[in-house]
Amino acid sequence: MNYNGVLLAFLFLVIKLNGLLCANTTVWGVGLNPVVVLPARYFYVKYNEKITNIKNFNILINGKTKVGNNCRIWTNILDRKDSSFIVRYKLYEICYEFNILVEDTKAHRKHVNNYYKGPIYPDDCSCKKMSISSWLANAECKTDIIQINSDLGQFKQIDFNKAIIKMIRLFQKNPHSISVCQYVVKNNLIFRKCYGDYTGFKLFMDNLLLSLSRKVFLPDMEFFVNLGDWPLSSLQNKMPIFSWCGSNFSADIIMPTYDITESSIENMGRVSLDMLSVQGNIDKTWSKKIQKAFWMGRDSSKHRLHLVDISKSQPHLINASITNFFFYKELKQKYGSGKKPISFFKFFDYKYQINVDGTVAAYRFPYLLVGDSLVFKQESDYYEHFYNELIPWVHYVPIKRNLDNLVELVNVMIESDRTARIISLNGQKYARDNLAPHNILGYYLVLFQKYSRLLVSTIEVREDMEEVKDAIPPEHCDCENSLHFKMEL
Numbered sequence: 001m002n003y004n005g006v007l008l009a010f011l012f013l014v015i016k017l018n019g020l021l022c023a024n025t026t027v028w029g030v031g032l033n034p035v036v037v038l039p040a041r042y043f044y045v046k047y048n049e050k051i052t053n054i055k056n057f058n059i060l061i062n063g064k065t066k067v068g069n070n071c072r073i074w075t076n077i078l079d080r081k082d083s084s085f086i087v088r089y090k091l092y093e094i095c096y097e098f099n100i101l102v103e104d105t106k107a108h109r110k111h112v113n114n115y116y117k118g119p120i121y122p123d124d125c126s127c128k129k130m131s132i133s134s135w136l137a138n139a140e141c142k143t144d145i146i147q148i149n150s151d152l153g154q155f156k157q158i159d160f161n162k163a164i165i166k167m168i169r170l171f172q173k174n175p176h177s178i179s180v181c182q183y184v185v186k187n188n189l190i191f192r193k194c195y196g197d198y199t200g201f202k203l204f205m206d207n208l209l210l211s212l213s214r215k216v217f218l219p220d221m222e223f224f225v226n227l228g229d230w231p232l233s234s235l236q237n238k239m240p241i242f243s244w245c246g247s248n249f250s251a252d253i254i255m256p257t258y259d260i261t262e263s264s265i266e267n268m269g270r271v272s273l274d275m276l277s278v279q280g281n282i283d284k285t286w287s288k289k290i291q292k293a294f295w296m297g298r299d300s301s302k303h304r305l306h307l308v309d310i311s312k313s314q315p316h317l318i319n320a321s322i323t324n325f326f327f328y329k330e331l332k333q334k335y336g337s338g339k340k341p342i343s344f345f346k347f348f349d350y351k352y353q354i355n356v357d358g359t360v361a362a363y364r365f366p367y368l369l370v371g372d373s374l375v376f377k378q379e380s381d382y383y384e385h386f387y388n389e390l391i392p393w394v395h396y397v398p399i400k401r402n403l404d405n406l407v408e409l410v411n412v413m414i415e416s417d418r419t420a421r422i423i424s425l426n427g428q429k430y431a432r433d434n435l436a437p438h439n440i441l442g443y444y445l446v447l448f449q450k451y452s453r454l455l456v457s458t459i460e461v462r463e464d465m466e467e468v469k470d471a472i473p474p475e476h477c478d479c480e481n482s483l484h485f486k487m488e489l
């Protein structure tokens, strides 16, 4: 081989190595497929920080209205500070000639430049309905969900007329402590009737059902929703009822909590804390975080007061405080009057987060996981819809129910920072991949689809039921053609 050949081979090797070292920018996520209607659509960009920088990216999402004006679209970039970011966007009208551009202006590379003729529909229009199966497939949602299978597996079939009798009996025994609504969905219209003293939380279910019914054809079905936190169906006398929180000593059918449901359907809307916004609002990266465990919240269990006691004796390890006294007002003196709450995003200035039950499971757990800290989770009989997919010591650090080993485990994790970081990243990855808004909507769709197949009673709108209706369709919702209203089979 002559000299030049060697040089060429050498150069080739350098280029090759360089290529291997600089993995490409990758762009993925449900928002790249605007056919999937979501409150806010979103996708993810991961780049190689050795060759580029978030500032080099030009992100442009635009489209035209029917009459050719620029479409009103709000685009929001959330920097995850791990050489990846979230692009989310919200449509305020129907768009045509829709384009998504992700361009690295430094490398002069267009990573995404996708054109869609449209119409692309905003979330508040009831235009593009599809079958549940199509929606789930388009959104790439999983359909085989262990929690749903096991909750529904308790019933071979459901005769709702019998369920009503059981429910009335239960209600008559506890008329002031139980609040439930009975819903009927028929021809994609929603009807309900509620029982109990406190039925305000029906709004969460109403909004969810309305949101889903704008996107898909819901199956005809009839179900109960428990508006309280405590599960209602006993293991001995099972009753089909949907609840936001499950427990080892009850048989309720679990759905995502009203908290994460609301933040999913109000993404880029009324709610500022959601599974995406957390990811883009964390100040301190891992090595800059304060090496303490943090907790702040209401006094809704004695465990929480105990946690504050522990933090008082170990202030160099744990910072815990009560913001609001309601359940243990008489102890306000002892614990000092409520501390001024800090923004949830500031929790992640601390390296370790503690998740302690309130009256039931603490509904902040998804947000803690998706943040950038390590989560210590109290052992509990209560669970949310996804807990069974998590593994202690893989996704979080389990602590005893009585919190006895908390101090010891915080010390262990301070000593083993690498392990702590790995567990925190595992938890974060799980939450990023499984608890984003479309996963939450997908969970409900799978649940409703499978539940409806168990019903053997006829589905009729019952007497005294009220129709749950959307506000008058917004003016901008001039659906393209009535074909979209036809059921896809």
Ligand SMILES: *[C@@H]1O[C@H](CO)[C@@H](O)[C@H](O)[C@H]1NC(C)=O
Binding pocket: 018, 019, 020, 022, 023, 024
């Ligand atoms: C990046 O992707 C392009 C197109 O897929 C490919 O041609 C190129 O080799 C990739 N570069 C690297 C460094 O992987």
Ligand SMILES: *[C@@H]1O[C@H](CO)[C@@H](O)[C@H](O)[C@H]1NC(C)=O
Binding pocket: 315, 319, 320, 342
């Ligand atoms: C605990 O955390 C809060 C919020 O970050 C802070 O204001 C307070 O000073 C901390 N307390 C201690 C004892 O460090």
Ligand SMILES: *[C@@H]1O[C@H](CO)[C@@H](O)[C@H](O)[C@H]1NC(C)=O
Binding pocket: 248, 380, 381
């Ligand atoms: C409750 O169920 C969970 C999950 O199956 C389990 O890990 C836990 O040990 C159970 N708790 C009790 C007290 O049985």
